[in-house]
Amino acid sequence: AQSVTQLGSHVSVSEGALVLLRCNYSSSVPPYLFWYVQYPNQGLQLLLKYTSAATLVKGINGFEAEFKKSETSFHLTKPSAHMSDAAEYFCAVYGPDTGYSTLTFGKGTMLLVSP
Amino acid sequence: DTAVSQTPKYLVTQMGNDKSIKCEQNLGHDTMYWYKQDSKKFLKIMFSYNNKELIINETVPNRFSPKSPDKAHLNLHINSLELGDSAVYFCASSQQSAEGSPLHFGNGTRLTVT
Numbered sequence: 001a002q003s004v005t006q007l008g009s010h011v012s013v014s015e016g017a018l019v020l021l022r023c024n025y026s027s028s029v030p031p032y033l034f035w036y037v038q039y040p041n042q043g044l045q046l047l048l049k050y051t052s053a054a055t056l057v058k059g060i061n062g063f064e065a066e067f068k069k070s071e072t073s074f075h076l077t078k079p080s081a082h083m084s085d086a087a088e089y090f091c092a093v094y095g096p097d098t099g100y101s102t103l104t105f106g107k108g109t110m111l112l113v114s115p
Numbered sequence: 116d117t118a119v120s121q122t123p124k125y126l127v128t129q130m131g132n133d134k135s136i137k138c139e140q141n142l143g144h145d146t147m148y149w150y151k152q153d154s155k156k157f158l159k160i161m162f163s164y165n166n167k168e169l170i171i172n173e174t175v176p177n178r179f180s181p182k183s184p185d186k187a188h189l190n191l192h193i194n195s196l197e198l199g200d201s202a203v204y205f206c207a208s209s210q211q212s213a214e215g216s217p218l219h220f221g222n223g224t225r226l227t228v229t
Contacts, residue, residue, distance in 0.1 A: 032215035038156075043119075043205060043220035051215045088156055094215060101211065102171060103218050105158040 004033075004074075004091045006106035014114050019063075019078040021109050023091030026072065031095040033074045034103070035065055038088040047089075050074060061085070086113045118142050121206045121221035128196055129229055136191045136224045138206030146170075146211040147189035148218065149181060152203040164189050165211055193226075201228045 007022040025031060032051050036044040048059025055067045065076045074091060091106040121138040128134055140147060148171075149161040163171035164183040178194045193200060203225050207218040 034217055036220075041223075043222040044158075044207075044218075046217045046219070049215070049217050090158065101163065102160055103209075104160075108156045108158075110156075 003104055004093045004106040006089075006091050006109050008109055009107065010110045010112060012112040012114065013081045015083055016080050019076070019081045019085065019111065021076040021089050021091075021111065023065075023074045023076065023106060024072050025074060025091075025093050025095075027093065027095040030067075030069060031093045033065075033067065034092045035059065035063070035074075035076050036090045036092060036105075037061075038090065038108075040087075044090065047076070081111075081113045083113050083115070086111055119206055119208055119219050119221040121204075121224055123224060124222065125225050125227075127227045127229065130196055130198060132196050133192070133194045134196060134226070135193070136204055136206075136226075138189050138191070138221060140187055140206075140208040140219070142208055142210075142219060144208040144210045144219070145186060146209050147183065147186070148207040148209075149189065149191050150205040150207060150220075152205060152223070154202070158205070162189075162191075196226075196228045198228050201226055 005024045034049045035047040038044050048057045050057050050067045058064045063078045088108045090108050092103050119140045146165045148163045152158050161175050162181045167183045180192045182190045203223045205223045206221040209216045209218045
């Protein structure tokens with residue numbers, strides 16, 4: 001079954017620094033990939049999605065992600081971190097193994113932003 | 116104009132009790148889901164309904180019973196609550212007929228069983 005692996009349960013950056021959150025997927029064919037953000041005591045909010053139209057995907061709040069088939073990766077980046085970016089980030093995948101019917105989540109990465 | 120709303124937001128109850136969580140979506144989506152988020156923030160799908168029909172039923176104790184009266188509502192009833200049921204439960208919806216459609220989540224129900 002397809003899955004996603006998020007490297008690092010916690011990532012710490014300084015305000016203004018580059019944000020890089022890593023996600024690798026396993027799938028026999030290119031899947032649909034998503035990044036979600038969860039602020040404390042809230043639900044998950046969609047940041048961006050990859051659906052094969054373009055390999056570089058731009059999302060909300062200045063985030064973007066690049067789909068790299070050769071590396072089976074879909075890393076999330078932001079050029080300059082803000083304090084308000086501190087949250088839990090989840091990578092998720094739909095894949096052919098489940099008929100694209102089940103969205104499977106990674107274990108999440110907590111982004112910590114220091115002044 | 117909340118897209119996916121679930122109630123209550125917090126639920127504190129004792130072991131052995133029966134409780135329900137309600138969910139409604141006004142997005143016109145054809146599919147609704149329940150996910151469980153444990154204390155380590157891990158999200159796991161429990162159930163999925165498409166047009167009121169159960170299509171996904173993961174390995175969940177049969178004390179958990181979803182009910183979908185119509186495609187805009189998916190409720191979760193839990194019998195004989197146990198300590199291990201304490202978690203945050205998220206309702207979500209999507210338009211599954213559109214392949215690759217993202218899920219839209221409610222704000223969660225934090226269930227605490229004492």
